[in-house]
Amino acid sequence: MMFTAMKFKQFATAVTTLSLLLLTSAQAQVVSPATLTIDDNKIQAKLELTSLIEVDLTVEFENSIGLNANTIDITAELLDPTDLTITDRLPSSLTSAVSGFPVLVSISPKADAGFGFEGLAMVELYTKAIHYTPTIPWRLFTSHDGGTFEDITTLTSSGSYRARGSTGQFSDFIILLDTRPSALVINEKAASIANTVNNNRDKITALLEAAIDSGINDIQSALIVNDNDAALTAVDSLITLIENASGSEIADVWRSSGDLVNVKGQLLTQLQTLRFSLRTL
Template sequence: MMFTAMKFRQLTTVVATTVLLLFSTAQAQVVTPATLTVDDNKIQAKLTLTSLIEVDLTVEFENSIGLNANTIDITAELLDPADLTITDRLPSALTSAVTGFPVLVSISPKTDAGFGFEGLATVELYTKAIHYTPTIPWRLFTSHDGGQFEDITTLTSSGSFRARGSTGQFSDFIILLDNRPSTAVINDKVASINTTVNGNRDKIAPLLEAAIDSGLNDIQSALAINDDDAALTAVDSLITLIDNASGSQIADVWRSSGDVVNVKGLLLTQLQTLRFSLRTL
């Protein structure tokens, strides 16, 4: 019996070591798309990290300039969920990488390729590695230039798991488990909107700026008295206001050279994900 137990322990150690080595090898690997198609204002890519982990990426633009397969780099990599380069960028200790899908997708337009777009870009990740469960708060996050990850979710759905969001710029995208209280998520999103407005007032026409400030006041006043329906109505009104604004009223272009700020795209991204959070209360 002692001999059998010893053999079992040795076998367990070998298996554990093998799994660790396999994960370490996979983790270090950065993959490029197995397939990539660019059609008008749409990018579709399939990235295979292991036999069990694949991700389909779709990016759609309202209006792009210079978009082709040679102007943008797309990669994916497996992460160690405890890696400090990831955990230090999380918005809270209550957010973490998804065990069954610790994947970071990076979209990096080449700075000298002349690529750009107006307004919003919609980003969708789809994988069969995990399965949608309405009660599990998996969300789509993005991080720009190694900064803090920010929730941009506008939809999560089945088949097997699909997450969609929007962005006014590019960098890293990841699915995270977000166990923060809903009120904390909503307050963070409102604070992000205020930060974007305050940091870009010189890129917004005065009349539109005043209307945005008024809309934000309506949102915050409704949240202060826990009137979620009124807050949602105010968010919808502000989305319509900014969506209908022209480039002469608000900066609305992103360029791969990084020399301009797509304020319209950033604000619509933040407002749309705030709407998602309010609708899922």
């Protein structure tokens, strides 16, 4: 789904105007949760930025260690759309803050608190400030340690707007308007999967590494000939392969001290969001 240049310009103007008005009234205030519940492997928080903008955050872990209110910081803030600390982290000039919801949510486990988790963490943002429209490409992005924002969307739905993704690590989360061509998004996501494997081969056993490489080749071969159905089948197969892999085959733990790479979580995050993009063509 692509916007015309005129529609994109209209959205960009609306984003800037509304965001600046919101920032004037809220003075870019950073807020902590108004309510916070942590139960076993699940976090639920409500963050109130203005009388018009609230966000409900849900995080669910497959298996967490040391999760409690003293081991993790959660905040939200309204964005200045001209702030270079944000704009320099966008993946493209065709991505921008969402009109009515220019909000950055940060999840920051404390480095010395002993928190960690295995595999994937599901992250969901829900807000009544904007309303779901299937033809508008609002997506959930994340950025780690001030890096470039990456699309991690696995679901978008109504009520009023809900976006879900997964992650193998933590930092910042934001909903962006993404008007990049679908083919570009899909190819970039496929390339990110290959890069993650190439950067972490020492954390994957040889047998599993060979199987993952074969799956990536199947995805890339299908995309080259624009066979999206075959690409989707290959993605599903690779997800199943990695989901069934044990921690002795692939590194699957992230901890707040930052000394471990959760390769399994990162790969599943990238594969699941690639599947979302292929399914929404």
